[in-house]
Amino acid sequence: MYKLKLIDKISLVLAIIGAINWGLIGLFNLNLVGVLFGEPANLIGRLVYILIGVSGANLLMLLIKTKQSFKQ
Incomplete structure (x- = not known):
């Protein structure tokens, strides 16, 4: 099992x-990242979006990896 x-x-x-x-955003047209870090997206907001994309x-x-470990 993968840890x-x-x-x-x-x-x-x-x-x-x-x-x-x-x-x-879909339900209330509320961009929480934009509210917390400023609109339009400043450097910190853009970094948050980049980190979320990299995490995806x-x-x-x-x-x-986990799919391959289950096959073995």
Whole structure:
């Protein structure tokens, strides 16, 4: 069984934050990252978006790794 590393746990938290943000945008037209870090997206806001995107890519790799470990 694959044991989650710290980076995987951080990626999960960031992906959840991103998913909640997209849900708020869809339901209430409220961009929580924009509210917290300024609109339009300044440097910090853009970094948050980049980190969320990278965490999504990391979770995709995690999915591939765990799928391979289950086959063995």
